[in-house]
Amino acid sequence: MTDPIIEVSHVSRRFGDVLALDDVSLRVPQGSVLGLLGHNGAGKTTLINVLSTLLPPTSGTARIAGYDVVRQSHEVCTRIGLTGQFAAVDEQLSGRDNLVLIARLLGASRREARQRADELLELFDLTEAARRPARSYSGGMRRRLDLSASLVGHPDVIFLDEPTTGLDPVSRLNLWRIVEELVADGTTVLLTTQYLDEADRLADSITVLSSGRVVAAGTADELKAQVGQRSVTATFADPADAARAVDPLRAAGFAPSHDDRRVTIPVTATRELAAVVRALDEAGVEVADLGIGEPTLDDVYLALAHHSPAAA
Ligand SMILES: Nc1ncnc2c1ncn2[C@@H]1O[C@H](COP(=O)(O)OP(=O)(O)O)[C@@H](O)[C@H]1O
Ligand SMILES: [Mg+2]
Missing domain, CATH: 3.30.70.120 (Alpha-Beta Plaits)
Known part of the structure; x- marks a missing residue:
């Protein structure tokens, strides 16, 4: 494998008595999708929080594009897009104004900001709703707006934490299609899910977490072959x-x-x-x-x- 864009090496994270991550290692090549599959409480969100610099690991190291998430968190942050956290959407503002604001905060000129916002609104099929306040959006539209907000800064890596949980089937399919387009453009995606069909459809490789431990890893076909x-x-x-x-x-x-x-x-x-x-x-x-x-x-x-x- 060429240098992986995401590299997790023996990461553990403890919360009091709970070992939320227990010696987790994984590598994700650039331009691919890793599906992190696990039940509620398996440690999926904790791993995303570690990778996105929100939470230091108790032990072990993690790197994004070669940068250490603890010691080089600034470099890491400029390369990642995280749905719904860094890019918090303001309910009162329109979808378009939200995206323009984020682009301005990231240093774009007024014209560049509007251009980027319109590009994303188009990609996410939100052009018609662009000037309505975000609070009026349906669940699926809101999830698409969150995702577009995380993409304003052209991140190399995006983290999607259970992106389709609670969405209706049509919105799920729409979101899957968008993720596939992003990957076709070279973005690396780490996606957590409790849905097997989602991992099967989107992920190039799958890591299964259970109680903080990696219990299986491979392609969907390799995992299926393990069942024998x-x-x-x-x-x-x-x-x-x-x-x-x-x-x-x-x-x-x-x-x-x-x-x-x-x-x-x-x-x-x-x-x-x-x-x-x-x-x-x-x-x-x-x-x-x-x-x-x-x-x-x-x-x-x-x-x-x-x-x-x-x-x-
Ligand atoms: N901030 C926290 N404080 C204490 N325990 C936590 C905290 N965050 C997560 N945990 C615990 O760590 C474990 C893994 O949680 P989490 O990463 O949220 O799992 P998942 O996202 O797979 O549902 C759970 O047992 C959860 O209760
Ligand atoms: Mg979670």
Whole structure:
């Protein structure tokens, strides 16, 4: 890997008796999305607070673009965008005025500030609502305004802490599309989520936190592969054929389950697929449809939660 833009090395953070982060290490290459997946209380927000210089780690080090978040916090702050905290939106001001104000605070001229505001309003589909006070915005619009506020300064890295929690499905999809556009432009995103489909859709790699510890890391596919098992589902036009398929499959060493016109066969390796097809063929049954089920991230998450003692 070339130098990662986010590098976390053995970071722990204690709050009294609670070890919110326990020896967390991770690396995020520039222009990619890391999905930080975990239940409530797993330590996701604490990690974002450490990375955005709001909270010093109890031990360990973290760097953004090579700058230490404790000793070089100023350099770090000019490179990050943090939704809803540094860029606090004023409810009384219009969406456009909020963005212009932030741009001015960051040193833009009046003209540059207006230009940047209009660009972002356009990107976030807020042009029509641009002159209405932020307090009149719907949840989805407000989340988009927060996100645009964090982007005014062209950050290299943005932190999105549960960006779609509480949003309706259409607003979620809109936000996903925007995140994808940002990444296509080279922005690095660290996104926390409790939603597996969100991590699956957006993240290049996923780190699973449980009680402050990293319990798994990899691509969505790698995590799915850790679960190991996939299944083949054979569907038959004739239920009698489905019943006749069971014994030959057992004889071939599989553990099929049978339900009306459908037989499901767990497999652990791709080469077993051929053996399934052969057994069905030898049984002389007519298969209407043969499908392979991929494990979902839900399966991964459940499997991992089981193995981690603290996630009850
Ligand atoms: N400021 C704080 N003071 C005391 N405990 C905290 C504080 N912030 C977080 N915690 C605790 O640290 C743990 C991790 O919290 P958090 O990072 O907010 O998790 P998440 O964002 O994954 O829901 C929780 O047990 C939480 O109660
Ligand atoms: Mg949180």
